[in-house]
Amino acid sequence: MKNILLSLLSSMAVFTTYSQNTLSGRITDRSTNEPLEQVSVYFPDLEKGTITNENGSFTIGKLPPGIYKVVASYIGFQSFTQNITLQQGKNRLNIALSPSAIEMEEVIVSTPFHKLQRDNVMKVEFAKIATLKSKGPPTLIEGIGKIPGVGVVSTGVGIGKPVIRGLTSNRVLVYTQGIRLENQQFGAEHGLGVNEAGIESVEVIKGPASLLYGSDAMGGVLYLNPEKFLTPNSTEGDVNLSYNSNTQGITSNVGVRSSGEKLRFLARAATNNHIDYTGGDGNKVTNSRFNEKDLKMGVSYQNTIFKSEIRYNYNQSNLGIPETIGTQTTSRTPELPYQKINNHILSSKSKIFFENTSLDLTLGYIGNFRKEFEDHHHDENETDPDNGEEEHSEAALDMKLNTFNYNILYLLPKWGKSETIVGIQGIHQTNANFGEEILIPDATTNDVGVLGTTHFHLNENNDFQFGLRYDYRKIAGKAYGILGEEGYIADLDRDFSSFNGAFGYKNNISKQITARINVATGFRAPNLAELTSYGGHSGANRFEIGNADLKNEQNIQVDLALEFQNEHVELFLNGFHNSIKNYIFIAPDGTFINQNAVYNYLQQDATLYGGEVGFHLHPHPYDWLHIESSYQTVFGKLNHGNPLPLIPANNLTNTLRVAFFNANSWWLRTNAFISLNTTFKQGKIGEFETVTPEYSILDAGFGGELKFMKRSMNINISANNILNKKYIAHLSRLKSDGILNIGRSVTLGVTILL
Structure with a gap:
């Protein structure tokens, strides 16, 4: 004692x-x-x-x-x-x-050593959500799609998922609150599922990040950074409102943050509500309406040698699934078919500091509860006598996905000029079905991965980074249905494993010029839909058959990046070559079941290559003037077959922007922009795609920050597709139905700091 x-x-x-x-x-x-x-x-x-x-x-x-x-x-x-x-x-x-005059650099947190971008060996794109939203996109994912090298596969306005250099769905991993987001992302109509309220910035790794994040990061990572806690002994609140003229969209959120010496707290509530959007031809796209409610909370404790935070996010979304141009209405309640999604994200991040070392422990839970109501269930609809709206009580699809994940990283004592991190990561995931239909079976997935990575700072001009990782995944699925009948799914017991490595080198050729080269391998274990599908897919009018013998997708990507930067000019040139072994795709076999063509999941090697180039000019002495331009291109094809599907068209964006600051005026900051976005013809198309012609979209906006009654206020007005162009994006899932993308829209946004 x-x-x-x-x-x-x-x-x-x-x-x-x-x-x-x-x-x-x-x-x-x-x-x-x-x-x-x-x-x-x-x-x-x-x-x-x-x-x-x-x-x-x-x-x-x-x-x-x-x-x-x-x-x-x-x-x-x-x-x-x-x-x-x-x-x-x-x-x-x-x-x-x-x-x-160059924009302020930020610390990159998606890579393990938390450096400014200019000190990173790996090239990472960074953007503030406020900057993206000031350009007028109606949703978070549409804003992220403005980043060079990033696209969006969309189903109307409310449903979208990221595309990074031609790869999407399970090939791109999304992180939020420091944990991997699992929301049945294999589904073509399954969107991001995260509201922009309470998200401060986004980082994009455009290449294999399996070394850092494991399976599903072979195409890249979208890393969403939540808003920070305040500095000690401070309190603030804010109210944000915006209105979109096209969708009559009303978006609002209110937040409060307060911090003492050790204990910190934040909370934010948001709503988002839109009617059917209007295309460039003046017609509303029936059932493209959507609405969501979002709540984010966090508490943090920090003393000298220990800090910990717990965050919780609840999101409820009702998403109409557009299929045609039908009844023109301003209803905000989705009609059949539609999705109702309840998403719970609970995360805990703790860190213990030792002298020159530290231990990070991140734990997370994600509950993704997804229901889909379809047209053929209309006989089971009930009417609520109080409001006259249809209450669809029976879900065709009802899937509950529960994911527990952990991430333990230990920073070893510094040795010379090197920093080394070792760690273990993993998930335990269960999927359960409660609806009449089944897309994927009840299943349990377990992942575990071990990694080590080192950053070596040789001198002021030379940095190296390298690492190695091993992953093991086991998938166990239950049998469903009757053997020989449509919809039968056999039981599944598969395991997958992979070694992956990465090497990077950064050289400061001069004070103005930086060169980077990164070589990394990545992998993806096939998902349950690819392994187990057996049945009709009504949305695509085909009968899909999975392949329980599919192997890992494995890739190796080489990235080259060259940057020039001085006080008034920035230039960048990025190129990549991505070789994928055992790329999984779906193709018809020439037979029919129940008058539907049979499609099988197959594998073949594939190649993608391309890059981005751009410049930013703010000439002296007119530092308030910014001239920006970027061009991006991606090519993708099966090595013995057709071009890959969902490859973004080549794109050129030219922007003229002005920004003024006057500390002695009640109007502190002023900014305005005009942008021309040209998307070129996409003629290299997959087997089930059609050619997409060239189109150009003109956008403009104006905003500023002002002081009013000792309060700070931000006002933004933006206009998108000013010329009301009639166009269909190549990555729109409504393209096969001839449904146009959104027409002219004007967004007014106001932020008031309390």
Whole structure:
């Protein structure tokens, strides 16, 4: 007992000593030596920071000893980053920031070492959600589709999923709240399922990321960063409202954040409601209406050597599935067929700091409860006498997907100029059916993966990163139906495994030029639909037969990136070549069952290649003027057959943008843009696709930040498809029915900081 008390007292003494560690300093403008107020000073590894006062001074307390990266960032200045050694007691760091018209750099969190993009060996695209939303897209995924190299497979306006360099669905992994999002993403009509409220930014890894995330990341990763907790001893709230003229869409959310010395809290509630969208021909697309409700909450505790946060997100979506141009109405209630989705995301992230090392533990649960109501169940509809709306009580499809996942990462003690992380990741997933129809059987999936990755900083100009990973997946599915009859699914017991590696090299050829090369392998285990399908697919008028003997998809991708950047010009050139072994696709075999053509899941090697090129000019002395242009191209084909389906058409975007800042005016910031987006003819098409002609879309917008009665307010007005162009995107699932994409729309958005 005596020894235990002594140990506790020793631990308390160490903790007390650590809690007295501080970092103080002053931040100035390098060109004028004047102090800078409201500069963010932040430790990415510790997730701890503050802002400077009117004298440019800052103090951050209760810091653990060790070597940590500190980042100082402020709009209009180049971000500062440096590894510093925190000693016990008082530490000091003075920083001089250099003016720059280039947008402020952010810390990339989707890669393991949390560096600024210019320090990353792997190229990662970063975008703030507020910036994407200011361009007027009605949903989060439509906004993300504006990022070069990223597209959207859409079913109307309300349903969409990301396409990264020609790969989509189970080949692209989505992360939110630090955990992988599992929402039956194999389905063509299964969208992202995340509301933009409470999402601060998005990062896109355009290439195999299986080393970091395991199966399904062979095409890339979409990493959604939730809004941060506030700095200590502060409270704020905000109200956000927007209206879309085309869909009469009403979007609103309200949030509050409050932080003490150790305990922090945030909450946000949102609604999103749209009628059928109108195409460029003036006709409403029947049943493209959708609505959703969203709630996000989080609580965090942090002391000197330990921090932990718990976040919860509940999302309820009602999504109409458009099929034709029919009755013109302004109803906001989806009619048959439609989906009703309830999504629960619960995550826990904890980190323990040791001297020069740390341990991360992330746990997560996702409950995706999906129901689909179809036309042939109309006899079972009941009418609610109170509101006259049809209440569809019987679901054709009723699937409950429960996923538990874990991620444990340990940062080893630094050795020389290298940083190394080792870890173990895994999921336990169950799928259960309760509806009349079954797409995939009741099944259990278990994943486990072990990894190690090292970043080696040779000198100021040369960085290397390499790693290795092993994964094992086991899928056990239950038999369903009667052997020999339509809809029969045999039992399934398969396991898959794969070794994957990655190597990257970054070279600062000069102060302005950076070159990167990355070579990575990735894999994807076949999903349940590909392994077990046996039955008619009414939406596609075909009979699909799965293949229980399918092998892993395995790929190797080479990425090259070249960037030039000075104070007023940015240029980038990205290229990639992606070879995929055992690519899974579906094709007819020439036979028929119940008058439906039979389609089988097959495998064949495939190749994709292409890239992105662009520039950003803000000429001196007109730093308020921004001229931006980007071009993206992707080619994909089976090695012994046709072009791959769902390959985005080549695209060119040209934007003229202005941005002004006046700290002494009640109107603090002003921005405006006009953009011409040209999508070229897509003639290299898959076996079941049709040629898509060229089209151009003109967008424009205006916004600003102003002070009103000691409150800050942001106003944005954007107009999309100003010329009301009649067009159908190549990646629209409504293309086969000749249904147009959305016509002219004007969006008005207001954000009020309370």
